[in-house]
Amino acid sequence: MxxxxxxxxxxxxxxxxxxxxxxxxxxxxxxxxxxxxxxxxxxxxxxxxxxxxxxxxxxxxxxxxxxxxxxxxxxxxxxxxxxxxxxxxxxxxxxxxxxxARVPNIPHESVPVGPDESYNREERRWGEFPQFDFQPLPHWDIGQGLDILDFERGVKIAESRFTLLKGQGALLERALINFMLDLHTREHGYTEVFPPILVNEGCMFATGQLPKLEKEMYRCKDDPLYLIPTAEVPVTNIYRGEILDEEDLPIYLCAYTPCFRREAGSYGKDVRGLIRQHQFNKVELVKMVHPDNSFDELEKLTNDAEEVLQKLGLPYRVVTLSTGDLSFAAAKCYDLEVWLPGQGEYREISSCSNFTDFQSRRAQIRFRTKKGKARLVHTLNGSGVAIGRTVAAILENYQQRDGSVMVPEVLQPYMHGLERITGTRNE
RNA sequence: GGAGGGGUGGCAGAGUGGACUAAUGCGGCGGUCUUGAAAACCGUUGGGUGGCAACGCCCCGGGGGUUCGAAUCCCUCCCCCUCCGCCA
Missing domain, CATH: 1.10.287.40 (Serine-tRNA synthetase, tRNA binding domain)
Structure with a gap:
């Protein structure tokens, strides 16, 4: 606001x-x-x-x-x-x-002006595309071939856009969560939190999901609570209505949570595979910082997210979203797009934004200056990164001719030394 | 789910219709003293809003009501705590 x-x-x-x-x-x-x-x-x-x-x-x-x-x-x-x-x-x-409540944040002057994503500005690319001496498959074919992704039974249990992970697939999901949390807490200085996954309306308004995105969210029938669409919501709201000490800034938090989105209006889009699910896991980075250096903090936050992909050896590029593509509450946003060779395209795997004081004004998150004045903090967040899309990227980038998938070296300790995904067996 | 207690400034905590313009303490800020610091002492210190300013208005969990006047009385909702029941 x-x-x-x-x-x-x-x-x-x-x-x-x-x-x-x-x-x-x-x-x-x-x-x-x-x-x-x-x-x-x-x-x-x-x-x-x-x-x-x-x-x-x-x-x-x-x-x-x-x-x-x-x-x-x-x-x-x-x-x-x-x-x-x-x-x-x-x-x-x-x-x-x-x-x-419906006036969006003012885009930062460095944001490219344009009506849609075709005006997004590519900032940099990292990594070499993997070379295959066979036709690389999309991840849903790989996952079904190994019987680690079961789309039919996910639909049976819930509905479309829900997937069942099995065996080494479930282990891979769990390994990625732990790897990312360890990286951010041990090397990037974030404090891990595990928040409530159902939140009240006050939280949803504070971070800007309400009133605009009401139809995007799952709501409880008998309680005024919503399933979170991202950990950004509960984590940013930790300090809602509080006045912090200036010395406490910056605050770096990271959280693993499941996320739930109705994906209303995206019928027929990305219907296959793990790219667009109603429920997905994500490790999220959230910062509360001094207003004077929030844009520097955005660069650092983006680098922290990039390092996940670098350590996993996944090629990606960074784009600055144009004014037409920028979300309601954000002043500036970098998307990290990972290379998916099975589909021959880059897909968003992380979104890193500076909300300046737009969320903190709604949430009334302030800090007291040395002179005793209360000022609004700036809030930032970014995926660090989306787990399901990372699974998709690993399956596609590390696939082998025989249908197996190599495990990136950094993940092997998190998978009991497993070097190659071959199926549902947990050895 | 049943019974009871409670929600007041950054924090703790008084305050049951008119000097509440919210006591007091802690914390914060400024100062005295000190080589420096601590202690002690003195002063100061909530948030929001309107106005160039002087100054005014609003805020004691949310909403509504009674009154010339409400933190205080009434209605209603929400939340928290304790005990009992149920339960991972």
Whole structure:
């Protein structure tokens, strides 16, 4: 959420941001509601000021035994007028809040301007494409051939876009989680947390999933709780409503959680394989930092995520999302795209964003400066990285002619020394 | 699920209709003293909002009500704690 005062004073910047993002929003209506609300507020405040003063006088007069009937009558009328104004203020504020909650963050000046992903800017590439002396297969064929991915039974248990992992496939999933957590906690300075996976509406609003992405989320029938679409939600909300000490910053947190997304509106897209699932695992990185260096922290966070792919030997590229592709709450975002040789394309495996004070204003996460002032922190997060898509990438990049899959060296200790995935046997 | 207790500033914790303009302590900041630090002492210190300012308004879990006036009384919802029951 942006500060109303900021929108008022930088209306043209906000307007440009809306246009660049390709978003429709009645900014003029918002501005006029803001003006109206302030005028009503001033009027009501003046009346309240009178009432406060006279009420105090009434108290004194009563004590002295002076008759106060007239003043009481007068103040009753003032009270009625205040009530009328308050009603107007409330309805004005409702519409104002509705619009305000839908104003996206301002993209950073380094973000390429364009309507869609074709305007994303490639920053760098890492790694050599693997060479095959046979036709490389997509990961779903490899996984089914080894009987470590069972798509039919995943559907039977839940519905489409749910998959059953078996044997060495399940072990690979578990190994990746542990490898990534160890890397980030032991080498990158993150503190591991394991948060609740059902969260309340306050969390969803704070990180910006609500109100815009309501249809993307699974909601409990009898409780006002949602399944998290990413660990970003519970982890960012750890410090919701708190004022931190300046010395505590920066705070680096990482978490493994399952994630749940309804994928509404993506029917028929990526229906095969592990790329687009309703439930997937992810190791997430979250930072709360001082506002002065959040963009440096974004570079570091992105590097931390990249190192996962480097250690696994998976070729990837880094792109900066254009204004049209940038998510609602983000000021800047780097996507890491991993090479999938079975499909001959790069696919997103991590998204690293700086939300500046957009989330922290909604969540009221602040820190106290040396001078005693409370200021909003900047929040960042990034996948470090998505587990299911990493499984897909390993299967495709390390596949062998005989249908087996080599295990990247860094993962072998996490798989009891297993060097080659050959099936469901756990030895 | 049943019974009881509770939600007040960064934290702890008073406050049952009019000087609450929220006591007090801790913590923070500034200062005195000191070679320096600690201790002690003195001062200061919540958040938000409107206004160029003077100054004003709002905030005691959320919402609603009574009253000239509500942290305080009433209604309602939420959350936390203790005990009992059930249970991984």
């Amino acid at each position: 942006l500060e109303l005062k900021f929108i008022r004073e930088h209306a043209e910047l906000v307007r440009a941001s809306l246009i660049n993002r390709g978003m429709e929003l009645n900014l003029d209506r918002l501005l006029s509601l803001d003006e109206k609300r302030r005028a009503l507020q001033t009027e009501a405040d003046d009346l309240r000021s009178i009432r406060n003063r006279v009420s105090k006088e009434i108290g004194e007069m009563v004590r002295k035994g002076i008759d106060v009937t007239d003043k009481r009558e007068e103040m009753k009328r003032v009270g009625e007028n205040i009530a009328i104004l308050e009603k107007k203020i409330k309805s004005t504020e409702e519409e104002l809040d509705f619009l305000l």
